[in-house]
Amino acid sequence: MKSARPDRTHETGAETGDAPRAATHGQPAQALLEARGLVKHFPLKKNVLGRGGGVVRAVDGISISVRSGETLGVVGESGCGKSTTARVLMQLIAHDRGELLFEGQTVGSREMPLKAFRRQVQMVFQDSYASLNPRLTIEDSIAFAPQVHGTPRREAVERARDLLARVGLEPRRFAERYPHELSGGQRQRINIARALALQPRLIILDEAVSALDKSVEAQVLNLLLDLKETFGLTYVFISHDLNVVRYMCDRVMVMYLGQVVELGDSEQLFKDPRHPYTRALLSSIPAMDPDQRTDQPPLAGDPPNPINPPSGCRFHTRCAHAQPLCAEREPALARSSDGHAVACWMQVADSGHPDAPTAREAA
Ligand SMILES: Nc1ncnc2c1ncn2[C@@H]1O[C@H](COP(=O)(O)OP(=O)(O)OP(=O)(O)O)[C@@H](O)[C@H]1O
Numbered sequence: 001m002k003s004a005r006p007d008r009t010h011e012t013g014a015e016t017g018d019a020p021r022a023a024t025h026g027q028p029a030q031a032l033l034e035a036r037g038l039v040k041h042f043p044l045k046k047n048v049l050g051r052g053g054g055v056v057r058a059v060d061g062i063s064i065s066v067r068s069g070e071t072l073g074v075v076g077e078s079g080c081g082k083s084t085t086a087r088v089l090m091q092l093i094a095h096d097r098g099e100l101l102f103e104g105q106t107v108g109s110r111e112m113p114l115k116a117f118r119r120q121v122q123m124v125f126q127d128s129y130a131s132l133n134p135r136l137t138i139e140d141s142i143a144f145a146p147q148v149h150g151t152p153r154r155e156a157v158e159r160a161r162d163l164l165a166r167v168g169l170e171p172r173r174f175a176e177r178y179p180h181e182l183s184g185g186q187r188q189r190i191n192i193a194r195a196l197a198l199q200p201r202l203i204i205l206d207e208a209v210s211a212l213d214k215s216v217e218a219q220v221l222n223l224l225l226d227l228k229e230t231f232g233l234t235y236v237f238i239s240h241d242l243n244v245v246r247y248m249c250d251r252v253m254v255m256y257l258g259q260v261v262e263l264g265d266s267e268q269l270f271k272d273p274r275h276p277y278t279r280a281l282l283s284s285i286p287a288m289d290p291d292q293r294t295d296q297p298p299l300a301g302d303p304p305n306p307i308n309p310p311s312g313c314r315f316h317t318r319c320a321h322a323q324p325l326c327a328e329r330e331p332a333l334a335r336s337s338d339g340h341a342v343a344c345w346m347q348v349a350d351s352g353h354p355d356a357p358t359a360r361e362a363a
């Protein structure tokens, strides 16, 4: 793909300050949530012989901005750091390095204290049962967090009933039931209602529909789209199902071993994936349409160990196009003139990779 012209690079990503012009004001659309060079490493304990130790580099320098009103998809193989990124973005766990900003204010600062931030961002997980307290009725579960934040009980319960109706569960039938009396799809609707109870701006959905069977999954996805519209929400949508990501997301971020390797408009990324890892990932989607089938080789083998990731481009050990350069130097996530960002030497003019465009071709 030599048409893309990388025009800007920086150390940890290409997202900061990249928002498009808002149609109405001619100002850059404000990033709702912005991560700058986020790092989260998990230290491992040594065994009794003093062996082991080291750190899992689960999130290793991620810079992204989640734009107000969008659905940003996050994809990548198991263990690439999607959930850890989500947990850091929500501050369920603290990051080791980097900065997180909500509407331009540093999270944890006087302007955006953690408590205020936590009201704004909610999460829905894959396991619908584990997220619910088995001893609380459905209505008490939904009303719990608002009460902790100071809403009087009566008002919180009234709102819980309203939310039940909004997620498609008749309050009279469901309010007084317990989680074990519901199906997985119904429980996930309850979890969505709980996430909405604090009137957040951003909801992070981590494989939130993955455990549901296909027909229920489709209903919950459509519910999520409706709620987004109704409440003016922004979503970060993590899923291993690329067809669902394509259906749901405005933009998609592809992660590999704790880093972002590609980020772009969803339609564009699915039609014209530029990183060899993204291409391999997409070639694993079962396609009904023969025109959509690709001859890209699917991914072989497991991802390398995140404790000791490969040098240079982390994907070079599995990449059919790897050159010595790829093992030596790490490509930055570089944004092309069309807004699509890729971290690959083949996309950088005159990088020294034989498949890279020359500066003249790229101009
Ligand atoms: N608390 C922890 N302690 C040590 N290592 C951890 C911890 N949490 C996650 N990891 C490691 O960090 C890496 C990223 O994990 P993470 O759960 O973010 O991956 P993921 O992309 O969400 O995977 P999946 O698709 O399977 O959910 C993995 O190697 C994982 O083993």
Ligand SMILES: [Mg+2]
Pocket: 082, 083, 084, 206
């Ligand atoms: Mg996960």
